Amino acid sequence: MARIIVVTSGKGGVGKTTTSAAISMGLAKKGYKTAVIDFDVGLRNLDLVMGCERRVVYDFINVINGEANLNQALIRDKHCEQLYILPASQTRDKDALSVEGVGKILEELSKEFQYIVCDSPAGIEKGAHLAMYFADDAFVVTNPEVSSVRDSDRMLGLLSSKSRRAEQNEEPIKEYLLLSRYSPDRVKLGEMLSVKDVQEILSLHLLGVIPESKSVLNASNSGIPVILDQKSDAGQAYADIVARYLGEEKPHRFIDEKKGIFGKLFGGK
Amino acid sequence: MSLLDYFRVTKASSASVAKERLQILVAHERSSRSQPSYLPQLQKELLEVIRKYVNVGQDAISVNFEQDDDQEILELNIVLPDHQAKKS
Numbered sequence: 001m002a003r004i005i006v007v008t009s010g011k012g013g014v015g016k017t018t019t020s021a022a023i024s025m026g027l028a029k030k031g032y033k034t035a036v037i038d039f040d041v042g043l044r045n046l047d048l049v050m051g052c053e054r055r056v057v058y059d060f061i062n063v064i065n066g067e068a069n070l071n072q073a074l075i076r077d078k079h080c081e082q083l084y085i086l087p088a089s090q091t092r093d094k095d096a097l098s099v100e101g102v103g104k105i106l107e108e109l110s111k112e113f114q115y116i117v118c119d120s121p122a123g124i125e126k127g128a129h130l131a132m133y134f135a136d137d138a139f140v141v142t143n144p145e146v147s148s149v150r151d152s153d154r155m156l157g158l159l160s161s162k163s164r165r166a167e168q169n170e171e172p173i174k175e176y177l178l179l180s181r182y183s184p185d186r187v188k189l190g191e192m193l194s195v196k197d198v199q200e201i202l203s204l205h206l207l208g209v210i211p212e213s214k215s216v217l218n219a220s221n222s223g224i225p226v227i228l229d230q231k232s233d234a235g236q237a238y239a240d241i242v243a244r245y246l247g248e249e250k251p252h253r254f255i256d257e258k259k260g261i262f263g264k265l266f267g268g269k
Numbered sequence: 270m271s272l273l274d275y276f277r278v279t280k281a282s283s284a285s286v287a288k289e290r291l292q293i294l295v296a297h298e299r300s301s302r303s304q305p306s307y308l309p310q311l312q313k314e315l316l317e318v319i320r321k322y323v324n325v326g327q328d329a330i331s332v333n334f335e336q337d338d339d340q341e342i343l344e345l346n347i348v349l350p351d352h353q354a355k356k357s
Contacts, residue, residue, distance in 0.1 A: 190285065202295075
């Protein structure tokens with residue numbers, strides 16, 4: 001049986017697709033057979049971020065409609081053979097998704113894969129609802145910024161009321177906070193909500209902090225998940241997150257600001 | 270305490286303003302989330318019934334729902350006007 005993870009946020013542009021690409025690659029690199037599904041029908045981008053946009057032949061909707069089978073639609077990642085990508089349809093509208101259709105595909109994938117990562121679209125419409133409906137775990141990607149925190153809280157409400165686990169009175173979805181685009185320097189200056197602030201407001205278990213980093217844009221520019229750039233802070237942050245999710249003890253990094261020589265002289269505690 | 274701290278201005282930071290606003294908002298949204306979904310409709314229909322008999326404004330009725338461990342309390346509050354002007 002596969003474990004189904006939804007990467008969600010409510011708000012757009014906070015790093016859902018970056019996170020989906022990174023953690024699915026991280027899980028696959030750890031040896032788990034992993035599938036990552038793009039639920040953003042009509043606005044697919046996971047393929048681009050993962051660098052397989054030219055290899056898309058069939059998509060998620062084709063499989064739901066029976067126009068292709070799963071093996072035809074799944075794209076094997078070129079960096080890791082344990083990782084497969086199921087792209088969203090670019091042309092059809094999201095009404096093509098249905099609970100039955102998505103459920104059937106997830107069930108079929110569950111037989112073969114250990115982890116299934118669902119990259120949710122922004123918003124709370126059908127695509128977002130179906131991305132989280134079957135989830136066991138939810139990675140709530142949040143930026144330290146008012147609208148993102150509010151939308152995350154809205155998603156938490158939906159996860160606990162509109163998911164399969166909620167409807168069938170099963171153990172609730174496990175929710176984790178991933179705080180991205182974090183700038184310790186700005187937190188220190190009182191210009192940005194701190195990790196502690198966001199945790200207090202949302203009362204969520206923190207899986208990790210991803211610092212604001214140039215490496216994220218560099219990675220998506222070249223279509224390589226940022227986790228493969230282990231020299232970068234964001235890459236390391238995602239590797240920590242995957243390790244923590246799998247139960248390893250990793251102290252949190254990237255929460256305190258980096259101190260230059262000037263900071264060491266004048267900014268000491 | 271570092272040298273620079275002496276020069277830092279001590280006014281409410283924008284982050285602490287953000288935190289306070291969010292805490293209030295999130296608490297409010299969470300409490301309305303746990304309410305039964307029929308509440309707005311109930312409020313609307315009750316108001317219609319009351320207005321058949323008493324001329325009250327749109328905001329004369331408040332419906333509150335509270336949930337404790339083992340009981341749910343539905344509180345209705347209707348403010349009648351000073352002179353109970355009956356319709357017809």
